[in-house]
Amino acid sequence: MRRRGPKLLDRVGHWLDRQLQIxxxxxxxxxxxxxxxxxxxxxxxxxxxxxxxxxxxxxxxxxxxxxWDQTAAISLFLHQDIDDDAAQHVAAQLRERPELARVDLISREQALDEFRTLGGFAEALSQLTSNPLPIVLAIYPQAAHSSSERLEALHAELLTWPEVDFARMDTLWLQxxxxxxxxxxxxxxxxxxxxxxxxxxxxxxxxxxxxxxxxxxxxxxxxxxxxxxxxxxxxxxxxxxxxxxxxxxxxxxxxxxxxxxxxxxxxxxxxxxxxxxxxxxxxxxxxxxxxxxxxxxxxxxxxxxxxxxxxxxxx
Amino acid sequence: MIRFEHVFKRYPERGEALSDLSFVMESGEMAFLTGHSGAGKSTLLRLIGLLERPTRGQVLVNGRNLATLPQRKIPYHRREIGMIFQDNRLLPDRSVFDNVALPLVVAGLGYKEIGRRVRAALDQVGLLARERAHPVALSGGEQQRVGIARAVVARPPLVLADEPTGNLDPDLSREIFSLFERFNQVGVTLLIATHDLNLVMSLPYRILTLTGGRLTGDTGGDW
Incomplete structure (x- = not known):
């Protein structure tokens, strides 16, 4: 009985040998x-x-x-007659809302520059006497508020604002x-x-x-x-x-x-x-x-x- | 060693193969089983090796009642019996050595021990030099001797042979039988089914005769 330990080990070793062999x-x-x-x-x-x-x-x-998550959820296009100060005011109002993570203001000049470098429109744009582009506010919601229902609601609300000409939801297609x-x-x-x-x-x-x-x-x-x-x-x-x-x-x-x-x-x-x-x-x-x-x-x-x-x- | 008690075996297609068969074989005995083909010789041997079960009656081998032997114990029962067949049942794609080694491999012995025992068995049947050969390269008598080596390699106490000389000429048959006698001299119990009556009569061993599934003759050792 005392020899049982090593014997058992022997048997396990023998068994493993057999398995490997097979x-x-x-x-x-x-x-x-x-x-x-x-x-x-x-x-x-x-x-x-x-x-x-x-x-x-x-x-x-x-x-x-x-x-592509870096894309803004909603882009707000403001009326042509809204100037930079008024736009800043709208942006500040939006920034106070807790469900929004970030609001970026893209001025007319910035938008025009972007167009020149990106779109290959440099030639056409140089023909223009005035800047036709509106001020745009890019809105990034908090992750918890980025479901399509909430974005739809926000989108609908923002459309009623007098400064807003047009609002586009950018992330719906992504979702x-x-x-x-x-x-x-x-x-x-x-x-x-x-x-x-x-x-x-x-x-x-x-x-x-x-x-x-x-x-x-x-x-x-x-x-x-x-x-x-x-x-x-x-x-x-x-x-x-x-x-x-x-x-x-x-x-x-x-x-x-x-x-x-x-x-x-x-x-x-x-x-x-x-x-x-x-x-x-x-x-x-x-x-x-x-x-x-x-x-x-x-x-x-x-x-x-x-x-x-x-x-x-x-x- | 072997005890049959009122054993019946009935096949659905062929009818009764064995009926009311009773006999006893002592340990260390050597006996021949004779009778025409279809008399039930093979069936009797198959019952001992548990290749089949009787329809009625009891078969005891080595004090063990085969009727109560559970399925998972059958392999261990067969390891105590060496079986030899007329068609020798060798594996054609394996060497003589590998064929003879099969019972030991199955029993899980180590390489060294297998090599030692296989060579001892091949030596006994006089085929030590052919261990690398394949069965097809051997003559009928040699193939049968390989089958015999396989049956005794694990040193079983009981050896059964079903028409072991059925395909061999008289000289080769005599050779095989003298091989069996030598195993018997070292204590192995042997039961050999054969219809080679001339040869059997010339040897001093017990003869069991089957006719139509019944035991019709038993010299009982008092020859």
Missing amino acids: AVETLGRLMRTPLPTGMTIAVIGITLALPIALYIMTDNLRAMAGG RFQAIIDLAQRAVVLLGALLGLGVLLIVGNTIRLEILNRRVEIEIMELVGATASFIRRPFLYAGVWYGLLGGITAWILVNLAVLLLQQPVSRLASLYRSEFPLSGLGPAETLLVLGGSILFSLIGSWVAVNRHLRGAEPG
Whole structure:
């Protein structure tokens, strides 16, 4: 009894040795038939790459939209006859409201300058004798007050002010855009679950065929006293290998696509005078992809093994 | 070692294969099971190895009642029995060594121990030099000897053989039987099904005769 401790450790060590050995043997067996194994792995990889790529796309779009949060929520265009002092007064009134984070006053001169540098209107503007641009107040609400209902209410109220000629809501489209991305991302997650189920079926079917191919061997192993778990184990390990290698394939495919799109995207961004680094799979996401892939194919092989290997059952 | 008590085995398609079979085999005994094909020899052996269960009656092996043996214990029961088949049931894609090693691998023995025991078993059947060969490269007699090595490699107390010489000529058969005698001399219990009556009669062992699923002859060791 005193020797039980080390003995137990010995047994755990022996067990781990066996598991490792079976895992390596199973990998060796898969490698001996490179073509079918490679094809199964490629199918898993492509199946998983599709939802991952779509997810990354929506993630990048979201990051891009996040960069536009600096846009004013409402732009107030004041009447032409309002001068700078009166405009300052209106701005001060607005700044007192607690729901607003910031109010910027853009004078006629500033607006004209901006037009000259940005829009390529320099030629046309130099023809003008007077500045046709109104004073604009750019309004940024507090984050807690930026829901579309509150903005609508604020927008409606400001329109009734006598100094205000016209008010434009700038962020509504942005919110709509974000809602669309949210929807798309949810759809992508659903698609991912569906294709994960596909991986489960692919691996399940592959393992099923493997079991049928090795029927004779399995029978003989049962004759010489193999336990059910001894016979099942290599098939379950095969499932883990398919999942791991398929997941790695998907990872490579997605990151390759990101790499290939990096340049065209930054060219496109530069045309919009902005920078946009396309992001691939981070370490946490990589782990999630590999873990998910292994999980789905392990379940697939588990189902196949349970359906087709019933153990040493006397007739 | 083996005790049959009023054992019946009925197949839905073929009808009664064994009926009211009772006999006892002591530990260390060697016996032949004879009868025409279809007399129930294979069925009897399959019941002992728990490849099948009887329709009625009890089979006891090594003091263990097979009727009450739970499913998960069946592999351990089979590890105590070496089984030899007419078609030898070797794996064609594995070497002789790997084929013989199978019962030990299944039992979870270490590499060194497996190597030692497999070579000892191959030595006993005279095939030590062919351990790297594949079964297809061997003659029928050699293949059967590989099957025998596999059956005894784990040193089971009981060995069952179903027509082990069915495909072999008389000289090779005699060789196989003398191999069995040597195992019996070291205490292994053997039950060998065969229809090679001439050979069986020339040997001093108990003969059980099956006719149409019934035990119709038993020399009971008093030959």
